[in-house]
Amino acid sequence: MVALVLRLRLAQLSNGLRRGGVQLLGLVVLLAFGVALTGYLLDAFGALASASAADAATGTVLIGSVVTLGFVLVPLLLPGDDPLDARSFTPLGRPRAGVVWGLALAAVIGVPTILLIVVAAGFAHSWAWNPDAAPIASLAAVLIVLTGVLGARLARSFGAVVLMTRGLREAAGIVLLLVLLAATPFVLMLLLGGDDPQLQSRLGEWAAGLSDSPLGFAWAAPVAAAAGDSDVAWQRLGMAALVLGVVAVAWHLLALRMQRMPAPRLDGSPAREAGLGWFDVMPATLVGAIAGRSFSYWMRDGRYKFALAVIPVVAVLVVVPFAVVGVWWQNLALIPLPVMCLFLGWLLHNDLAHDNTALWLHVAADTPGWADRIGRIVPVLVLGVPMIAVFAPLSAWGYGDWSVLPSVFGVSVCVLLSGIGISSYTSARMPYAAVRPGASPFSQPQSSSGSSGQAVAFFGTIVVSLPVLWLAGLGLAEGGDWPMLTLLGGLVLGLLVLLLGVWAGGRVFTRQAPELLAFTLRN
Template identity: 35%
Template sequence: MVAVLLRLKVTLLLNGFRRSVWQTIGFVLAALYALSVVVMLGAASVGLSFLPEGEARAWQVFGGSLVVLGWWLLPLLAYGLDATLDPRRFQPYGIPRRELLVGLALAGLVGVPGIATLLSGLATGLTWWDTPLALLGAGVGAVLGVAVCAVGSRTLAAVVAPLLDWRRFREIAVVVVVVPVIMLAPLLSRLVDEASGSDDWLPQVADVLAWTPLGAPWSIAGDVAAGDWLLVLARIALTLGSLALMLVAWGASLARTLERPPSRGPVAQARGFGWFDRLPATGAGAVAARCLTYWQRDPRYAGSIAFVPFIPVPFIVFGGLDGNTSLLWLGPIVAYIMGFAISADLAYDYTAFWLHIVSGVRGVADRAGRVIALFVIAVPIVVLLAIGGVWAVGQWDMLLPVLGASLGVLLVSTGASSVLSATYLYPVQKPGEGIFSQPQGGTTAILIGQTLGIVVVAVLSAPTLVVFVVSLATGSTWAAILTAVVGLVSGAVALVVGVRKGGAILDRRAPDLLQRMAAWS
């Protein structure tokens, strides 16, 4: 049965290439990227061989622990990322639980991430190329470490599955877990830069991690090189014991999942028609009301807002507050992000877009309604961050150009998105999926769309940004006024043209767009 599950995963992976060209291109690019990472890790491991044994071991334990932690957090950060072998699909077949666990764990390694992790783990053995026993220990540690990655990832997914099926939990997790984790990188970078050297903290941290499932497998080679055989046995025993406990927890959670359907959480009682009661009964008003409902309830939209309060963190961490003029760019940067948030708005509708077609909503009304809904959310956020940046720097004479540049970029980005979402469709998360779910064939297409959007918005915003830079450099009144005028006028023109052009494209291609979205199912 284990072999059957492995063949099934390989077959599903290969069938994805036949289904989508983007899937094939994305897989090739991901494989090339993973190969480059493995090569760089191998070269770094060779470089570690020239360091003292204790320091080389500390770096391997620390790096390996981060990899394991990443695998463990993957189910929460990327809910729905890989549901090809969902255990609930095997419920009718009566597969023995032990074989199902082993098969699912091994199948989880089939793919670029799993293979790259295994090869990277084996490449760490190059650190001990001149010590045969330590090289053998590195191989054993790599296999055990990858097993901890795979089993731990599946265990965590099974344990939190009932909560992940509850939409509100996923929304809370984005704010409480995902965003701080992402913002942790600049904070750690700053702390490391301010430290006098890795010798101040790395050995102590590695010694602690080596007594946890995160770092124990990666400490085996270093302990062998140091001749600490009792420690080697202790690390192996700790790793095997942790794997056993995780398998028990996974098996219990799997039994619960297969025997009892998960709860979807409390169901809210609807009162009235929400935004539909507040906006006019026109085509644009109806589209705006529906989009505002999405912004309020859909986790895919909520995730776009959840990141915004944390955007100033890198600016403050690296530049501080006193005299940090980079904070004056917060408004324009957030304006671009918020405006580009509707570049996939049509794709988010999925097959529900048929309502727009059969009801005869004009393309211009559709584009205008989405813009109105965005502005209700984006304008207060952009203005608040623009004013907050000026307040933090203390240069109130720059308020006018900062607001002009911010609103100008928001208008341009929204106008460009109105055309792009009707012209360039790519697979996105379906309704009900988490914001980190990645549809098949979507990675490369999203990358191309993001790049195209950045180029278009940069070109259209160039006049505003050039004058804004002049205003920042000179502080002159005429440049401040010119920034506001150029930003608002060019932004308004870009928005009107974008809404009309996007609406015309929608009127002409609406049935074809619906057919393309239906093919994603």
């Protein structure tokens, strides 16, 4: 099975050279860009070999982390079908484990992997002058290549499952553009900063943080060895190997799961699986039925998928300006989670308008308003609560002081629950024209503006959360019992706003259900 997959991969590459003139020209341009970028990286590593120890450490970690991040994330944003989609092998009935190993080896056969191998070899060669760092660098180079290849496969397979429609591929391109725009101030700062001592100090802080992250473990290992700290070097190498193991297991499980999924149709649309989907999972009640339909929308509708994909990008865009102006990077660790909670709760502010004709089911069944409101918020709670549980400890760890953990929990819970509550009201009271089901997330509906509903939900959440933010500020400044008070206040205030919003939104839905149905049919 492995040999079959490798032969298919070689056939794919050879067929790519037989494309039309415009497509072939595009491949040549991309290849030239990749070769030029590889040459630049090799030249940079060569220059770092003769630089001072501090400059070599900073440059190696920063450049290497960007290389790893780019190699893993760019495949997630590539248009077109995945040439190594594990679902395509489902009709063959071959052993799933053999397909997984074959796909992993086939991923090595390609121009991007060859260029990554060249870059990793140049990185290892740049440490050849140091007998302590040379063996560490050689092992690190192997881990860099393997992690990059498997990470790229994991990202591309994830994208093949999640970003299946044309609209979502358009969204991926916009996300890439936003990331590039966010990186522009950073690049300009590097180009114009020169030998600015403040800039060098800031870059050193970023490199120190990346050295102890999955992006920089392998790249920073020879740096520690060259500094005479062999224990730290081997620890970082071990952590890099652990990261590789996690990526490999995740890729293996995802590839096995994909082979149990229906193969994609020729038009690129996802095939339907047997069963009732989320309706099989949710209880057979009013709230359960509405929650099941909402889950189906959130997991399959391109409009919801795009909104979810943008949330982490927005969190990064908010942090970048503060990082550029020199805000202490530990403080930046506290920003992304509340921002993501804010936008996740805000996504519901026009949820009812996205139903279009489907709202007829609720009106015809005389669904109580409270059941409609509660059922719609279940998917957001299922997404938001685990997100807070995972990222709140990471935020406290990044800040470097675990005493802020209750404050992070309190602020995040308050922002999420308050946003859900206010959005539950505005979606029924102030709906506005939305993109139709099946349309691109970037298509523009022809109707009146919905700025009032957007503003009420967004700024209302911020205003309601101000008391908890004030308590959190006292906790950061004075410590003591303020963090626990922040947690308690966030839970109480968030639940209160959530219950009031659901109650008020339910009353509006019950009273104006026919008018809401007419609105969704028109818009």
